[in-house]
Amino acid sequence: MAGSTFGKVFRVTTWGESHGTAVGATVDGCPPGIELSEDIIQADLDRRKPGTGGAASPRKEPDQVEILSGVFEGKTTGTPISLIIYNKDAHSKSYTHLKDIFRPGHGDITYLKKYGTRDHRGGGRASARETAARVAAGAVARTILATEGVEVLAYTLALGGIKAAQFDPEAIGKNRLFCPDLKAAGEMENKIAATKKQGDTLGGVVEVRTTGCPAGLGEPVFDKLDAEIAKALMSIGAVKGVEIGSGFEASEMLGSQNNDSLTPDGFSSNNSGGILAGISNGDQIIARAAVKPIPSIGQEQNTINVAGEPVSITIGGRHDISAIPRIIPVCEAMICLVLADHLLRQRVNFSSAER
Amino acid sequence: MAGSTFGKVFRVTTWGESHGTAVGATVDGCPPGIELSEDIIQADLDRRKPGTGGAASPRKEPDQVEILSGVFEGKTTGTPISLIIYNKDAHSKSYTHLKDIFRPGHGDITYLKKYGTRDHRGGGRASARETAARVAAGAVARTILATEGVEVLAYTLALGGIKAAQFDPEAIGKNRLFCPDLKAAGEMENKIAATKKQGDTLGGVVEVRTTGCPAGLGEPVFDKLDAEIAKALMSIGAVKGVEIGSGFEASEMLGSQNNDSLTPDGFSSNNSGGILAGISNGDQIIARAAVKPIPSIGQEQNTINVAGEPVSITIGGRHDISAIPRIIPVCEAMICLVLADHLLRQRVNFSSAER
């Protein structure tokens, strides 16, 4: 049973491959009466657009979203919203030399094992290209959240081992890496430049901070809000770890340190990351994703071909040095999808009279 | 929309509160012809039984599972398997003094915010008691996995900041903490004893290792195998972080370090944790869960009551010092649920003739 749908009440189904005709998403379950336009969605997509600098690939990718259904006279109708982004820069020929080779760190071998067949054109469905559809759908989710005062913001906490030492929200918009510490951002850029020369790549850590989320979102047991967030972030190709609040650090803390005291003015700390027993507590929701270095490196690598024979491979072309910063809006989108879904799910618990 | 069901093809629905009549699980989607008995399930439940030593609570909890349906003459029939574990040791009276107080680190306040009502008897649905049903259902999943040679093993990687320095599978069964390093296990016991005296609690890290998993499990995009594992582990109450393979460490590695080379004899390393592009690659699947310290500590804490007034609270009774080791079989169960589901999901890709 395939897995291209996310969410239960606010449901997003994505489709499309990196070098096919288009990628897209269908949003089923968006409430009626929400203001929506291509411009609103485009704004999020543009943040995903590669820059001209070192970390991002210079490959042109002018993602233009079109709304094909579900919006009438500037508002959602309650019926499915179909979003499409045509692939304008597809050069499937450039991948033919990789047709019979498994690239290390990529899904080439696992897709072949899974399906008995392989779409070798640039990763196919496994390509980061697919995340453009997530960002478009996430923008729809964000408009719903905005109507209830919920804001989701992602930024770079670390890149190549260099960590942001402070959280200055103003700084985020002032550097290409969406880092909340301008000094650290500068060091990260230097690291990127040096790594590029070596033909190597870098990973990092993205943090997503949600403010204004009402208490009560998330469902007991399996669909806990943190469990859904973990799935959402880990479903992004490059992510290898997810934390909520104090996260892995909590494993070394004492209970007396990790517990957040309740006071008449709110929680005295936020080690819980805004989630207690899987349900939002009204505090900021803090999630982090560990991003692995991009597997397409410029150096020669050892691998095998489909016949199982050892070969060496050098992946040419102009690739990104790090999934950061392009992964930033994707992380935001995934959190928006989770929260919009649970905001709507919580509505079923009470009739209008009871609220 | 509630969240008490896990899995899509192998579907488990759990129910029950800590101090209600019983807890249980219904497994829908178990294939026919699998050998199953109460003894097989009981073996997993017994591993969850509290010991007499320091880390675990001395409260008696003799979980006896009954199979109410879906098994005939020692084999599954293909119809739902209903499992029930009666609560024999429910003392709801002992919680009445907490009726109007929000315990720090617990879901007391979030359940009230969510439902407008509260079952104050020992955590209700948020209690770790609920995980007994998961372990029972996980045992069913394990029998399916066993028929295809898949084995899932969880153990303690760290407790209270003390880390296992080696992985000796023989050691796991020889200490109460399921630690693969007997020397570290001893140090952990000392730490537990010292922490108990302080009325405090400890967290840790659990690692789950799966061997024999065929390549090809997991679905592209949202239902990636690692995304499902992340949700599965994070849905356990005490877990605040999840990693796959090199995990958070990957965020500081170079691409040339983190990539696992393919050779005719398999992968040369396993930074991927056995999962590439969300699909199992045939190698060992390595997942880790960060476990927070138990929030019920023996020390006095500041909190508020339902009227929002500041109060202090001291939680009496005999509580565990750490969710480890009792969380170990729960982690195993959740991984079993994910893998059994995806093993069955992968079957739909091919007709019997094509395999």
Add this chain to the structure above:
Amino acid sequence: MAGSTFGKVFRVTTWGESHGTAVGATVDGCPPGIELSEDIIQADLDRRKPGTGGAASPRKEPDQVEILSGVFEGKTTGTPISLIIYNKDAHSKSYTHLKDIFRPGHGDITYLKKYGTRDHRGGGRASARETAARVAAGAVARTILATEGVEVLAYTLALGGIKAAQFDPEAIGKNRLFCPDLKAAGEMENKIAATKKQGDTLGGVVEVRTTGCPAGLGEPVFDKLDAEIAKALMSIGAVKGVEIGSGFEASEMLGSQNNDSLTPDGFSSNNSGGILAGISNGDQIIARAAVKPIPSIGQEQNTINVAGEPVSITIGGRHDISAIPRIIPVCEAMICLVLADHLLRQRVNFSSAER
């Protein structure tokens, strides 16, 4: 992928076989704060209880429901409600002579083909016994509907070719067959008595009438309210046809006859059966189910055994002459499940502020 769960927001999972330990249902997604007790559920179950007269089997079946979870101090908590009905009258031995024979009209052969194995004890999961769990779960749905003024009533429209000539709601409670026409009910009883002497069985038609249903329930396209009702009723073992409003008669009407005119006081007729374009229009919802005669007849029948050899079979024991009236509360329950689910599903379309 198994099919023991019904509903998307109000979700019911049933389990249990006719001659196993028990049957039961887990309701996940019931809102909190609904008054619920075993007595409320028992009232619906008692309507399903076999009488002493001709149509129903004299086999004792004192279905006593127990609520195992999800209710605290007389109200639902929002967490799963587990319902169990122990099988007190299971004589699996009495079916051993049928072990290797396929009974005509029963699922013996199809279950074997499906699962490669067979639980021969009285039909197993295919038995009408399973519907006790539906009735119990339906009673929970009914309490939700009642809070919003929705009432569901089923009755016998025809039995053995004899049709009710009038709809007198008072009459329904005054005869064992739940027929709204006492004169027709008398004729039906005579037909039952005569058929019983012949060792044969009868079918009939059940109508379900819902009053007080708000407009706006049902979802465009696949989850239309009438589509969900059709599935709900057809999922009852004995049902072979379903109609809404003018139903099959509509196929012979002109558009000018079948259209219901709108007036300031409501619709001038109800050929639509209360559903337009798959969404409730505020009028009464009228659904009908065609019930086939019970396949277990007293006469000798030709069939085959598992080896494919022709054999003759005479099914002994005391069986019902018709699925009516015991199917009546089952039909009600299924409509309650559909409507409660869609009542809750409609809540997600508006925030509390918008209503």
Add this chain to the structure above:
Amino acid sequence: MAGSTFGKVFRVTTWGESHGTAVGATVDGCPPGIELSEDIIQADLDRRKPGTGGAASPRKEPDQVEILSGVFEGKTTGTPISLIIYNKDAHSKSYTHLKDIFRPGHGDITYLKKYGTRDHRGGGRASARETAARVAAGAVARTILATEGVEVLAYTLALGGIKAAQFDPEAIGKNRLFCPDLKAAGEMENKIAATKKQGDTLGGVVEVRTTGCPAGLGEPVFDKLDAEIAKALMSIGAVKGVEIGSGFEASEMLGSQNNDSLTPDGFSSNNSGGILAGISNGDQIIARAAVKPIPSIGQEQNTINVAGEPVSITIGGRHDISAIPRIIPVCEAMICLVLADHLLRQRVNFSSAER
């Protein structure tokens, strides 16, 4: 929770309104390696194309399907198949005079009640236009079924009260109404012509016959094969009733008449319609749908406007006299979706080794 997705393993999500940019469907869960092309899908769509004769509207509607993803080198890849059909003939202006009026028999009023808003352009999502996407997705399902020898054929059993007196499969392709009785087809055409003159419309009955379906498809309890078929057919806008096998007639038969005897050569009759206890028995699957007359009639009708005031309405334009024959391929498509889904669902019950 919206309802634009059908199926559990073979999952189809449709989107699009009658007078929007396009309609489309995303198929998730199609196995890899199935031969698929736009030509294969177009063949089914062309059967839905309006003819020039009396029953169908002369409005041009050249539905051209495009495959946007999921197919590589002529075969499915296992990833989502996105299908799009642009609306070339959308005249939304022609509906502006209906903007504030509720057309009898249409969903105008129920959509407004549901969403608080209305897309008045020709029915929006409730339009039969939406079924083009179903037919396209159904064509994908049909290719899967074909690989296992399953064939689905729909035809006109009755139209305007005139019934086919015989089943001549050769005849179906020889008349515009897909009627298996050429003499009846002629009478139906006369009835259509006469009704057209009166400005009225007609209903009818469609029968769908499936051959080659293996035994064992369908799931016990709620997802019975007949329950799924009932939902599938009733989800088509014009359908008001569904029957399987002997259907409503069974309600008047004796058990001894309705039971199909088993013989070494198969069943002696097919009153079950190929489904026993909700599971296919290997015989032909026979389903019928009652189709109501098209509500858009040429005569003046009484209705109300959005202010609740009585008004009269005459719906101009060239509309179809009957949903038959254009509904025929839609019925086929829905049965194909059900069967493909259950064919794949049944695969999970056995590993390749067991088959």
